Amino acid sequence: MTVTFKDVKADLLDQIARGTLRPGAQMPNETDLAEAYGCARATVNRAMRELAEEGIVERKRKAGTRVRMAPIRQARFSIPIVRDEIEAQGAEYRYALLDRTVQGAPDWLRGRLGLDAGQEVLHVVCMHYADGMPYQHEDRWINPEIVPGVLAADFSVNGPNEWLVAEVPFSDAEISFMAVEAEQGLADHLGCAVDDALFRIERTTWLRGSAITLVRLTYRRGHRMTTQY
Amino acid sequence: MTVTFKDVKADLLDQIARGTLRPGAQMPNETDLAEAYGCARATVNRAMRELAEEGIVERKRKAGTRVRMAPIRQARFSIPIVRDEIEAQGAEYRYALLDRTVQGAPDWLRGRLGLDAGQEVLHVVCMHYADGMPYQHEDRWINPEIVPGVLAADFSVNGPNEWLVAEVPFSDAEISFMAVEAEQGLADHLGCAVDDALFRIERTTWLRGSAITLVRLTYRRGHRMTTQY
Numbered sequence: 001m002t003v004t005f006k007d008v009k010a011d012l013l014d015q016i017a018r019g020t021l022r023p024g025a026q027m028p029n030e031t032d033l034a035e036a037y038g039c040a041r042a043t044v045n046r047a048m049r050e051l052a053e054e055g056i057v058e059r060k061r062k063a064g065t066r067v068r069m070a071p072i073r074q075a076r077f078s079i080p081i082v083r084d085e086i087e088a089q090g091a092e093y094r095y096a097l098l099d100r101t102v103q104g105a106p107d108w109l110r111g112r113l114g115l116d117a118g119q120e121v122l123h124v125v126c127m128h129y130a131d132g133m134p135y136q137h138e139d140r141w142i143n144p145e146i147v148p149g150v151l152a153a154d155f156s157v158n159g160p161n162e163w164l165v166a167e168v169p170f171s172d173a174e175i176s177f178m179a180v181e182a183e184q185g186l187a188d189h190l191g192c193a194v195d196d197a198l199f200r201i202e203r204t205t206w207l208r209g210s211a212i213t214l215v216r217l218t219y220r221r222g223h224r225m226t227t228q229y
Numbered sequence: 230m231t232v233t234f235k236d237v238k239a240d241l242l243d244q245i246a247r248g249t250l251r252p253g254a255q256m257p258n259e260t261d262l263a264e265a266y267g268c269a270r271a272t273v274n275r276a277m278r279e280l281a282e283e284g285i286v287e288r289k290r291k292a293g294t295r296v297r298m299a300p301i302r303q304a305r306f307s308i309p310i311v312r313d314e315i316e317a318q319g320a321e322y323r324y325a326l327l328d329r330t331v332q333g334a335p336d337w338l339r340g341r342l343g344l345d346a347g348q349e350v351l352h353v354v355c356m357h358y359a360d361g362m363p364y365q366h367e368d369r370w371i372n373p374e375i376v377p378g379v380l381a382a383d384f385s386v387n388g389p390n391e392w393l394v395a396e397v398p399f400s401d402a403e404i405s406f407m408a409v410e411a412e413q414g415l416a417d418h419l420g421c422a423v424d425d426a427l428f429r430i431e432r433t434t435w436l437r438g439s440a441i442t443l444v445r446l447t448y449r450r451g452h453r454m455t456t457q458y
Contacts (some may be wrong), residue, residue, distance in 0.1 A: 016398055019398060023394075023395060023398075025236075028431075034419075049446060055307070067402075071418075075308055075402075075404045076304070076305050076306075076307070077304045077305075077306065079304055083378045117290075124367065169245050169248065169252075171458050172457065172458075173304075173457065173458075174455060174456070174457050175304050175455070175456060175458065176453040176454065176455040177406050177453065177454045177455075178408075178452065178453045179407075179408030179409070179426040179427050179428040179429075179452075180393065180408070180426055181425065181426045193444070195424060196410065196426075197408040197409055197410045197424075197425075197426035197427065198426065199406065199407050199408040200407050200408075201452075202431050208243075222407075223407065224368070224405040224406065224407045225406045226263075226403060226404070226405040226406075227403070227404060228401065228402065228403050228404075229308075229401075229402050229404065
């Protein structure tokens with residue numbers, strides 16, 4: 001049986017979980033661990049590197065590697081296309097375009113995306129349904145300077161997210177999670193009362209420094225976004 | 230100049246961003262890439278592995294590596310201790326214990342944590358302030374069967390999260406993000422109106438299959454949780 005980096009990582013995590021290696025404790029050096037596990041030093045190194053990347057241990061050039069006093073735990077959230085998100089729940093996906101306009105960028109958007117005065121943007125508002133019930137309201141602004149083809153794209157059948165994912169790579173994204181009170185339009189479309197608390201994702205994506213799109217994805221009341229870590 | 234895996238990864242990402250490598254395209258094989266970059270094959274392999282882990286490319290045993298049609302992008306959120314979160318913003322942290330009781334676990338909690346009937350749990354409610362303003366309300370349930378020392382712990386000066394992080398390792402966590410309407414108690418403590426939309430994190434942690442704690446962290450109105458990816 002070959003000892004893999006996953007075996008080594010699991011055993012070290014287990015020792016930390018059992019308290020054999022306590023917060024602040026020095027980790028054994030990699031050469032000794034390799035000998036103890038009967039594996040290559042590179043195998044131990046990869047396990048250690050992942051533990052460091054996950055914030056379980058911290059590596060310092062001179063002081064060696066220690067178990068973090070307060071592990072920085074990171075939760076990872078996959079950001080799927082909403083069609084995939086809905087279908088993964090075994091529900092039927094349906095899309096509806098609510099509005100599509102080309103207009104001058106409002107001031108708040110110009111500030112957020114770094115657009116020039118008078119620059120036109122494409123504004124698309126649409127709904128995503130799961131088994132016929134409102135699931136997500138999408139309010140999206142797209143910068144046609146960066147994505148010229150978008151002005152000719154047809155969003156009556158499929159949503160702009162699917163089009164963008166297929167057509168336009170992005171290099172950087174900023175994502176925020178928040179709670180908002182439903183205003184009248186959102187309440188109508190999502191089938192909730194005005195001022196109900198709704199979960200919203202706001203995401204901006206850039207391609208090498210130029211803003212592509214800013215989108216607000218507001219979920220039906222009661223939506224939870226969950227992950228294990 | 231040594232070519233590192235980061236250089237290789239950045240260049241491949243750039244080619245994907247520029248569209249030289251389009252969604253669905255076959256990636257060049259690692260041996261050719263190593264020759265082109267003038268680096269070891271292991272260096273290319275690590276770059277490719279990270280691109281795969283980040284959902285940018287997909288590797289199939291027979292078909293080789295391709296640029297994903299719809300990249301699975303993952304956002305990572307660090308889950309810091311609230312004191313660190315507040316101090317990182319340059320604000321002064323203050324803690325206040327609101328309530329501490331030992332009581333039979335309510336039914337909903339028994340279901341969530343897999344507790345036996347009649348099992349007692351520690352319930353701690355507290356507030357975290359930033360520069361004297363309400364920042365986060367913490368409502369926490371702790372299982373003393375797994376964490377016996379917690380019943381003797383003093384939570385009048387420091388919060389239970391800091392104590393747990395220092396004393397009790399955890400192996401698994403589930404975290405959910407959601408929006409809730411403020412009920413009276415939350416509104417009073419967070420300084421908002423009843424029914425305001427508030428952002429909440431709910432987290433359950435386990436140690437090798439046994440539930441340690443379930444916590445609801447509710448933030449002041451307007452809070453956004455943001456990350457780049």
